[in-house]
Amino acid sequence: MQRAAEAQFGHAELALLLKALAFAAAKHRDQRRKDAGASPYINHPIALADVLVNEGRVHEVTVLAAALLHDTLEDTETNPAEIEAGFGAAILRVVQEVSDDKSLDKAERKRLQIEHAAELSREAKLVKLADKICNLRDVAESPPANWSLERKREYYDWAKQVIDALRGVHRELEAVFDRAYANRPA
Ligand code: NDP
Ligand code: ZN
Numbered sequence: 001m002q003r004a005a006e007a008q009f010g011h012a013e014l015a016l017l018l019k020a021l022a023f024a025a026a027k028h029r030d031q032r033r034k035d036a037g038a039s040p041y042i043n044h045p046i047a048l049a050d051v052l053v054n055e056g057r058v059h060e061v062t063v064l065a066a067a068l069l070h071d072t073l074e075d076t077e078t079n080p081a082e083i084e085a086g087f088g089a090a091i092l093r094v095v096q097e098v099s100d101d102k103s104l105d106k107a108e109r110k111r112l113q114i115e116h117a118a119e120l121s122r123e124a125k126l127v128k129l130a131d132k133i134c135n136l137r138d139v140a141e142s143p144p145a146n147w148s149l150e151r152k153r154e155y156y157d158w159a160k161q162v163i164d165a166l167r168g169v170h171r172e173l174e175a176v177f178d179r180a181y182a183n184r185p186a
Helices: 012-026 043-055 061-069 080-087 090-099 106-119 122-141 149-164 171-181
Strands: none
Touching: 012 043, 012 061, 012 080, 043 122, 043 171, 061 080, 061 090, 061 122, 080 106, 080 122, 090 122, 106 122, 106 149, 122 149, 149 171
16 A cells, blocks of 8 residues: 555656755755765765655655755855745755754854754754764765774764654654664774
């Protein structure tokens, strides 16, 4: 039997998702991830959407579009008004919820992610879960160049504190996170 959530994709939903993917690809076009091979940045938002659909069976367009756009405000010159005009206020709100305030120093941003996780909307929690799953996998499989073992472990433990603060939103994806965390570098 098909789940109700799986029956909702029509032209409008697919069109919005591909528009979000194309928008993110254009915004991140000159950026690379921090791994030694300098992967194209867009691989990361695609990985979030892949985890949400294929491991979490999340089929909400708002969540998937926000996942594709999740690093545009934080890491590119994107203006919130562009996201609102192209994708609407609901998607903009989720992207804003998962964006750090870059005017704060890094330690404060990390502390605030833990502090604010419980207050996020359900949609933002799902994006945050997928982001941390993907980043733990990246730290295990293709880590930022020059990260020490200690730094990798610190990253795992910080990510777990963020996710522990938002649990109760999606049992399957939380289990996916726990399996990723089980690969914490020893
Ligand atoms: P981060 O710890 O913030 O870097 C990780 C972030 O980079 C991820 O959250 C991810 O964010 C992005 N990213 C890009 N490529 C990769 C990849 N291949 N694998 C994993 N993540 C990737 O690093 P910062 O340089 O910002 O340092 C922040 C904190 O690190 C400091 O506050 C300090 O506490 C700590 N630190 C620890 C050191 C140590 O040796 N123990 C040394 C220096 C700092 P996204 O998905 O948003 O792109
Ligand atoms: Zn991210």
